Amino acid sequence: MPTEIPTPVRLAALTSRLPERLRTGYWTRVVPVLTLLAVLTHIPSFVRPVWSPDEGYLATQARMLADGGVLYDTVVDRKPPLLPWLYEACFSLFGSLSLWPLRTLAIVAHLVTAIMLASIARGRWGNRAGAAAGALYLLASIGLSPEDTQAATFEVFMLPAMVAAFRYAERRRWLAAGIAVALCSLTKQTGGAVLLPVLWMLLQDTRRRGAPWKPALLKVAFGFAVPIALVAALLTKPKGFLSWVVTGNGDYASLGGDWLLMLGRALGNSAILLAAALGFLFPLGHRLWQRYRTGQSPSPATAVRVHGSAGDLWVWLLSSVVGVCVGFHFYGHYYLQTIPPLVLLGVGAVCVSAIAWKPVLLYNTAAACAFWTLALAWPGAQMSQTAQVATAVAERSTPKDTVLVWGMHPELYWLSDRKPATRYLTAGFLTNFSGGKGSADVGEQYSVPDAWQTFDKELSTNGLPEIVVDDSGHAPYQPYLVPRIEDLLDSHYEVVGAYGDTVVYRLRK
Template sequence: MAEVDARTRAEVDAGQGAQASDQWREIARRYAGMAGGFFVFALLVHVPGYFHQLYDPDEATIADQAITLQHGGRLYIDAIDRKPPLPTYLYHAAFAIFGNVDLRPVHLVAALLLAVAACAVAADVSLRTRAQRVWAGVLMITAAVAFLPDAGQAANYAHFALAPGAVAMVLARRRSKRAAALAGLALAVAVLCRQTWLIGLLPAGMAVARSRRWSHLGWMFGGFAVGIGIVVAWLPTADVWHWVFASNEGFLLTGPNWSMVAVSFFGGLALLVGLHLPLLIPVALRIRAAGSLRQAVQVDRDLWIWWATATVAWISGFRFFAHYWIQSLPPLVLLAAPTAARITGRLRTWILALLVVVTTAAVVAGFTPETFRTLPNTTPLAKYVAAHSRPDQPILVWGNLPQAQWESDRPLGGALVHSDFVTGVSGNRTADPSTVPATTPGAYKAVLRSVYTHPPQLVLDTSTADLRAYGGQYYDGKYPLSVFPQLKYFVDTYYTLAARVNGVTIYRLRQEYSGNSGAGS
């Protein structure tokens, strides 16, 4: 009798095990189908980027650093920007794989990462129905491209940080030690793509602390430290800390031009609200259903803190660039998705119609980005550089014209991705020589060390042309080389005037100078 009971229990257990296995297979099949749909959708909304290359100058600055790494340069020593390192290495890998500096492969990577972000928010524990999860993924993808093309289609720091940031937010809301550690690791990856995600430590910590197992906080911060440490260990730690985190005072604190700030803020806010109405309307309805903003915040406090800290990142420095807003999208999506899934009737029809119209308009606009933002034509400069230098010879572009460096496919001369670090030029600030005292600490020294150690074959002086903030106001530009006597002396002594292309003055290195490793220190 005991043997029969044991056999019966074994059969029941086997049946239950088979049933559970079938259930997990069905769940995996459903989620795989949903994830596949998100990937296809994300690839479709990024189609313009497979035909058009440069949308935003940030893409060119990342490319300039990657080109320099291809020629043996070192990040934060020979290729310097105030941005984190991971996007540069991603570009570097794409250039190495495809054997050119085409930006379309990294646009594809940005699309794939957007799909990962959609899958992440759809997997959040607060979304209990398939409809809510579908809405979360769709809102994530559509909101990320609902910008003007220079933000919606670009492959820049903000877009690369979106996926790991969304993963960190979702994992922090799960109440397990493993999830907490992985959340910290994902947040570290986001910070290494865009440093403003650092303030996400606050809402992530609050979400993890909801489990009331305080050791989970230690696991989260440990995961964050490991993620940062693994990458920084490959790089000169002091230089990473200086350029990415410690040298931004001038960028953040220099007094803005308040009239420019007002135009940027109100114009940018109106555009963001208008393009993201399909996302913001459900959030507003959620607040209305709760009775007040205070009561709505009490339900998902961590999501609101995620949104508040992301808004701080958008406000910081009073520049209000559209792509800064991308950090706000994951928490807004999770706040909107449950309400969006419950909306019925005419309002649902209007929201869906608005979603289709905004997304379609954003994608179509991506095919003609010059309609919304015209970048300087650097092709004549690139052709001249190609004809008068070798691929391994650095060139120095004096000014803020990173696309000239990228299109020329030459490593950086002077170490900096642009001259704003030494001139103090910055967004929503008046451009004139009075900004020079706001120079980034160590920037000018880095330029001199670089040009004396590895003298650029060509110097392209954009201050004599009406390009960006460097020319046009004074006879020889707003920021001529003469404002920096040591650099001016170097050019006058070792270079000869070679040509002028589209107003840009080009100097060529004299053959007798071969570099002096100690002269620039």
């Protein structure tokens, strides 16, 4: 009778048959570590059903699309379509009761971003710099408010395409770079800002090689335009896509608003990110100060070591800052797109200075631990109130009833498992209110064009909603400030519950 070979011996034999490069190669060692780090840093994302209104909006959109809704028609949003479709696909595969599949994909998006950053840094400064860039990105990716970093929202999913666009441009793969910019823009409009460093790198490359720039530019333009045109023309309504994604955001992105509020948010989130990433930003600042003080350029040896000029990274950072500033809202999650170029600039600064890697990594690890602990301990009063309201809505209605949430928390539709009475999932569409700009230019007269006519038609066709949730609190769109909503509540509804500053109305029989 043959002797059974022990399992460890069989595994060792199988491993020995693998190619040497696969067994001991750079990526074989780095990718598992980055994977573990990506999972560990984003474990807190699973402890809450919803982290932000954006998640609630996307989840509600996905259910509407699954029920036959048409994007940019009966389902509207100011954002591009890729992420709503991703939510819809996940719900069709795993059900719509939980966001865990999206949170898992968000971790994958962070991991892919980290691996590509590691590839860029490795090509410029060597193996150690590559591994450090990937790790530092993952540590810094949770260095803002947990509501901004642990949620599965637009900025997280646009980062892989953004870094890919830069990486392809660095390798002179212009068609692929254009496609990556298009995918980034179809996730969120401001992702298109990465086109700026792509074009800058194209011009620098053609100038350095003495080659004509038009063929490369045509490749970038083709790669960028064709995916967007296909999505707009074949997968959505072209007119609706153009209006909602491109031309219809003028009021939302206007200069009007509470400038002190906007400035405070901008400075506050900048300071938080600075504190989270100080480990690699301090060497960068120190190097810039030394160069400014001495007024000297790097030596030839240093220039070789840093793989040429870092001008492309600075242009990338500039484009990311422009993306953060567009709309003048300065929400924390907007700042996620600045992290990749900051990481690469910081890694480059460490590589050309006398600073050791150990204090940089220790500081950023400690900062990440602090933000990780903060995410687990993040106050849940608002979430508890939202859950109470959603439970009350579900108890006072049936699955066939519709609900109107008059506020800025569309997650109530998803948590209560009730259909919206209108395509306008927040009061912002009907009043031009945005949490980032205060009370200026808010009211019926500032709504999306024809929004109120569409709203009235929906209620007339489908019937009045069984439940209305007034979640306006002390906002400048409270019912008494919006006559149509005030008349609707006074004429047809009665109060059936109050939860903090949220009031629940039921249709009067």
